[in-house]
Amino acid sequence: xxxxxxxxxxxxxxxxxxxxxxxxxxxxxxxxxxxxxxxxxxxxxxxxxxxxxxxxxxxxxxxxxxxxxxxxxxxxxxxxxxxxxxxxxxxxxxxxxxxxxxxxxxxxxxxxxxxxxxxxxxxxxxxxxxxxxxxxxxxxxxxxxxxxxxxxxxxxxxxxxxxxxxxxxxxxxxxxxxxxxxxxxxxxxxxxxxxxxxxxxxxxxxxxxxxxxxxxxxxxxxxxxxxxxxxxxxxxxxxxxxxxxxxxxxxxxxxxxxxxxxxxxxxxxxxxxxxxxxxxxxxxxxxxxxxxxxxxxxxxxxxxxxxxxxxxxxxxxxxxxxxxxxxxxxxxxxxxxxxxxxxxxxxxxxxxxxxxxxxxxxxxxxxxxxxxxxxxxxxxxxxxxxxxxxxxxxxxxxxxxxxx
Numbered sequence: 001x002x003x004x005x006x007x008x009x010x011x012x013x014x015x016x017x018x019x020x021x022x023x024x025x026x027x028x029x030x031x032x033x034x035x036x037x038x039x040x041x042x043x044x045x046x047x048x049x050x051x052x053x054x055x056x057x058x059x060x061x062x063x064x065x066x067x068x069x070x071x072x073x074x075x076x077x078x079x080x081x082x083x084x085x086x087x088x089x090x091x092x093x094x095x096x097x098x099x100x101x102x103x104x105x106x107x108x109x110x111x112x113x114x115x116x117x118x119x120x121x122x123x124x125x126x127x128x129x130x131x132x133x134x135x136x137x138x139x140x141x142x143x144x145x146x147x148x149x150x151x152x153x154x155x156x157x158x159x160x161x162x163x164x165x166x167x168x169x170x171x172x173x174x175x176x177x178x179x180x181x182x183x184x185x186x187x188x189x190x191x192x193x194x195x196x197x198x199x200x201x202x203x204x205x206x207x208x209x210x211x212x213x214x215x216x217x218x219x220x221x222x223x224x225x226x227x228x229x230x231x232x233x234x235x236x237x238x239x240x241x242x243x244x245x246x247x248x249x250x251x252x253x254x255x256x257x258x259x260x261x262x263x264x265x266x267x268x269x270x271x272x273x274x275x276x277x278x279x280x281x282x283x284x285x286x287x288x289x290x291x292x293x294x295x296x297x298x299x300x301x302x303x304x305x306x307x308x309x310x311x312x313x314x315x316x317x318x319x320x321x322x323x324x325x326x327x328x329x330x331x332x333x334x335x336x337x338x339x340x341x342x343x344x345x346x347x348x349x350x351x352x353x354x355x356x357x358x359x360x361x362x363x364x365x366x367x368x369x370x371x372x373x374x375x376x377x378x379x380x381x382x383x384x385x386x387x388x389x390x391x392x393x394x395x396x397x398x399x400x401x402x403x404x
Contacts, residue, residue: 003034010047017089019082021053028055035069044071048089052076062105072101079296080172128224130245132255132394138266139321139391144232146216146364154209154305157312158200161304162335167192170300199301203279209305210276212369213313219265222254229363230265238359240388242351243400252400253350256392269317269389271343272366273309275302277381306383311335314343314389321391342395343387349399351388354378360386 010018018038022031031051038044048071051061061075072089076082091099167173173187182190203209218237219230225244229237244252258266279302286295311334318324323340344351346360354377361373371384379386 003037006034007038007041007043015047016093017050017086018047019050019052019076021051022055027053028060031056031061032065032068035065035073039068039070044069046071048072048074050074050076050082050085050089052078052082058105066104074101075105078169078172079300083292083296129259130250130252130255132249132251132392134258134262136393138258138264139323141217141267141269142320144217144219146214148212148214148368150210150212150369152211152213152309154200154204154211157211157305157309160308160311160315160331160334162307163188163192163196165307166196166300166304170304171195171297195297196301199298206282208276208279208282210278210370211274211309212276213271213273213309214364214366214369214371215269215271215313215317216364218268218270218363220257220268221260221262221265222257223260225252225254227254227257227268228260229268234265238363240351240356240359241353243349245398245400251350251398253344253388253390256390256395267321267391269321269391270360270364270387271310271313271317271389272360272364272369272371272379272384272386273306273313274366274369274371274379274381274384275306275309276383277370279305280381280383302383306385310343310385310387314341314387317341317389318391323391323393337396340393341389341391342397343389344397345385345387348397350397352400357386360388 006018006020009015020031020034022028035044035049038047038049049069051065051073052075056075058075058077061073066073074085076085085102088099088101092101167188168184171192173184173192175181175184175187219232219234221228221230226239226241228239231237240253242253244250257268258264279298283295283299283302286292286298315324315327315334318327318339318341321341327339328334346352346357347354357373357377357379366372366379366384366386370381372380374380
């Protein structure tokens, strides 16, 4: 939302606090611009601000942004910390005796020299392709083009649920800082898993899940930083341009595919998964009823179930490509991607351009499973994910412009 729309909504609903969340790196710039706009409109004293999201850090918010904002600004690691901050902000605003905001984060000062970047490894060049192998076998997919799968039972992907991400990240279960009270393991057994079982039962009883996938395999080649997808006749369907690291191995996603000059074609997988719109409609009802904790718990579970479905389907893709033989048995090892290949979601460092979602949507046509792309390149319903799936044995997560 543009800052003007945020301020109009704050005025209309007589908001006490403004909250903003940023997923992408460019969000850090937008947050700063928004705070400066509040300053210019003399609204800083009126609106304390809570900031969060994957793109932000506590030190950046509570040091850098706090220095430029004329009012109060605090960082919330997750929605539950946001609720605690709201309690504190409202208590201070109402003059509750003893009420105060948490102390600002103090930045740690580096006391050791910054290490010198390692030179590019042998086999790589200052410009051009990295040293990623180009002689790995190219698997044969079971089909070319796209297919749809609907009505996937919950039991098939619920086992892929990352409980730590749910309990810690979404539900805010954690041991008290003082060490008093139950441990995290105790909280999981007494609160986390019982609530999880109850919600999963409710999702099935109320038929709130509509799990579906559209996925496909496409011929492809690479050229410099471009991944070029081809049709059956070898003509270009579309191309993705990915950033390259400026140091270390100088990796780029395009390097994990056969180069065009090799005369060989490779294969890339694309997928969009969703758990449907009904669960989003249910969370919206809870939010409208001011049932915020119930909303946060159900919303957090719905988001993690979409991730679980994506992991489950990625495992299916590896099996179809014949590269699943080395998959570990333990779920935590699977969640650490200790297997061949990798699944990359758009908006993250290796493939940051969200506009590429339009290219995936044009090829997969996810509207066939009820998923639509907004003008801002967001997937709707929210409980949906897209991905580019690589089979290369060296593929892994890395930061463009940095080291793996």
